[in-house]
Amino acid sequence: MNNNAQLNDQDxxxxxxxxxxxxxxxxxxxxxxxxxQNLRQTLTSNLLETHQLQYTIFDTMKKKGWYQTKDAQDQDxxxxxxxxxxxxNQL
Structure with a gap:
């Protein structure tokens, strides 16, 4: 099967x-x-870096109109x- 489909930037x-x-x-x-503890610290550091990368991707997509969000109302x-x-507090 020859599939020449290419992903675009949004995909x-x-x-x-x-x-x-x-x-x-x-x-x-x-x-x-x-x-x-050493492994936990390493994984936590990696997690924080990954969160930042995830946000960068999300923010880029949002700015390009590829990820739609709506602002929450103050009451919500x-x-x-x-x-x-x-x-x-119940815990």
């Missing part, structure tokens, strides 16, 4: 964003399951803060 960026999200998930799992933000603050 490539979308693929990169998905990949970074998966890497972040893997680092989170590794951190929570590691008992070695306050409701979320209160909800999760209450959950934290």
């Amino acid at each position: 490539i960026m979308d693929d990169l964003l998905t990949m970074e999200k998966q890497i972040i998930s893997a680092y989170n799992t590794g951190i929570t399951e590691s008992s070695c 933000v306050n409701n979320a803060k209160n909800k999760y603050s209450n959950i934290k």
Whole structure:
């Protein structure tokens, strides 16, 4: 099968964003399951770097109109803060 389809820039960026999200998930799992402090520190450092890269990709896509977002209303933000603050206090 000869498939000459090529990915455009938006497809490539979308693929990169998905990949970074998966890497972040893997680092989170590794951190929570590691008992070695040195390994945890290394994974945490890598996680922070990956978060920054993920944001850079996301921000680029958003600026190009390839990732649509909407701003949360102030009341929605306050409701979320209160909800999760209450959950934290119950723990």
